[in-house]
Amino acid sequence: MIKKMKLPHIPPYKTKMIEPVYFRSKKARSEKIKEVNFNLFNLHSDWVVIDLITDSGTGAMSEQQWAEIMLGDESYAGSESFFKLKKAVKKIMGFNLIAPTHQGRAAENVLFSATLKEGQVVPGNAHFDTTKGHIEFRKAKAVDCTIKEAFDTSTYHPFKGNIDIEKLENVIIKYGPETIPFIVITVTCNTVGGQPVSLENITKTKEIAKKYNIPVYMDIARYAENAYFIKIREAEYKEWSIKAIIKEMFRDIDVVWMSSKKDGLVNIGGFIALNNYELFEKLSQFTIIYEGFVTYGGMSGRSMGALAVGLKEACDFHYLEDRIGQVAYLGEKLKSFGIPIQEPTGGHALYIDAKKMLPQIPQSEFPAQLLAVELYIEAGIRGVEIGTLLADKDPKTGKERFPEMELLRLAIPRRVYSNAHMDYIAEAMKNVKNRAKELKKGLVIKKQAEILRHFTVELDRK
Ligand SMILES: Cc1ncc(COP(=O)(O)O)c(C=O)c1O
Known part of the structure; x- marks a missing residue:
């Protein structure tokens, strides 16, 4: 009888280039x-x-990404690399419209300039610091509705990034739905420990949002890592592919924005993606003022090309x-x-x-x-x-x-x-x-x- 030998885990890649490390006393x-x-x-x-200061923009790119860098189209308008990125976002995430930005906080700046006013309230799971900064900079208020388990490091909960649905509804009632331009779900939730949000919780958040007619936005810096946790920790999705889970995470989400420096597997970049053309036109004004023409938004053609590949590799x-x-x-x-x-x-x-x-x-x-x-x-x-x-x-x-x-x-x-x-x-x-x-x-x-x-x-x- 042939005995099955279990082999140790190894990374699914090998090193092609190295960087030196310096040691001091x-x-x-x-x-x-x-x-x-x-x-x-x-x-x-x-x-x-x-x-270990950040996982943002500090990753190593693959040979396919470096190859794409050589193919970068640096045309100011209508860059081929932009269309490669647009195609990748459509295929992986299901959004038709994309506004590139130079990084995540730039996407927040463009998006919030078009959608957020003084005195408004933005509930969500723990907002990342730049998100909170951009909200408070506009004299609006970020209200943290993360489940309480997230704040006790020793309690086990598979989805500590989840929103406390009851708290969310109470916040909506307290401030009034008309003062809430959107709810934010951050996947994974960086501020409480890179903790994932379950698909069940995303669905419930969408239901509450629908009840009060409030759009749902997602900060998707680590969308693929969140999808992985759903696959391994949420029984219902065990047999689903990562790609199918990602599609399900983004179903009926109004707008997403991304710091591509994380699960985009690139060193710089960001974008906003959506299907609402009216809002896209509105925010494009801000893309042009703050970032650049709408087909590059602060990114080089080669970075957009590498991002198109990185988004796929991350899945x-x-x-x-x-x-x-x-x-x-x-x-x-x-x-x-x-x-x-x-x-x-x-x-x-x-x-x-x-x-x-x-x-x-x-x-x-x-x-x-x-x-x-x-x-x-x-x-x-x-x-x-x-x-x-x-x-x-x-x-x-x-x-x-x-x-x-x-x-x-x-x-x-x-x-x-x-x-x-x-x-x-x-x-x-x-x-x-x-x-x-x-x-x-x-x-x-x-x-x-x-x-x-x-x-x-x-x-x-x-
Ligand atoms: C969840 C989240 N949102 C937004 C940002 C801001 O992105 P960037 O650093 O690309 O401006 C970060 C960066 O760490 C983040 O983790």
Whole structure:
């Protein structure tokens, strides 16, 4: 009898080109972080050993994408590469109209300029910071309706990105449907840990929206990762292909926008896609003012071509299994060292619970930022704070806002690092955990901007 041998998992790709990594001493890093005011955005990348600041635009492109770059049509109007992108969006997502933009927040700027006014309210699952920034910049209000389980890192819920349907309806009743220009569903929900939204929840959200005649928009930066979670965690869709799930996710959604730097598998780009021609004409005015002519919207022809290929590659089950499997692999390692993480692990990042790791540091002293600083000093790993710094002060009262969670996000770039890098990250985090009790004080702000302060803030040790 032939015995079936189980083979270990390997990534469905191999390396063709490499980038060097530079190593510095712990002492040098600890001087450098002070020099850059304890803001990791200020570090030159050659001072970083493993860069987990974001999964946005940091992925490696495939040979097919690079080939498409050589075919890029850089015509100002009517670029062939634009039509390749339009065709890919239609085929994968089912939308007829597309407005390219230079990245995700640019899509928010164009779309919200056409659809959002002062005093209006935008409910949804936890809005990403640029989304909230663009809403608040227009003196409108973002209301977070994410399920409560999302805010407890140790509770298991397969779809922590879900919207609390009862809360959503209460918000609609409280503010009145006429003040709500649209509801936003972000897939996956970055702010609560790259957590997915179930198809059941998307359907229920659409039903409520229909009841009150409110359009539903989707921020689809990580649409393919969300579809993968639906396939593996939502029993009804187990046998469905990723492509079929994606189509179902977007059925009857009014508008989607995307930062293509994530599941578009490109280094820059974004777009808005929809079927409503009237709204498309309206927003095209803003595309032209802010981004460029409607057939490139701030993107080069070659980037649009690479994106058309990337959108398709992102839907490959084996790619997604490897990608999300790598995040889960790191999650398991961290857990084995007793490091508190958001569970279950999400699609693109690990989120470490800084309140649990540094209980002695109050939120007013930015514990998650302190953890980011310490991990950098320890091993040259650059993560990002998702906590009080990111939350910004309340634009109305000017007071500090303390979010429920203080997280250190370690975002994993797509197709860049191996599991050996994941082992290095886990060991480094273990070392930080072992000396966490010695950290008696957090950080204080020396200088800050009013909106999206985390990018430029200057800090010091307290
Ligand atoms: C969910 C979500 N929406 C919007 C954006 C903004 O996109 P960009 O960085 O391309 O401007 C991001 C970026 O991280 C995101 O994660």
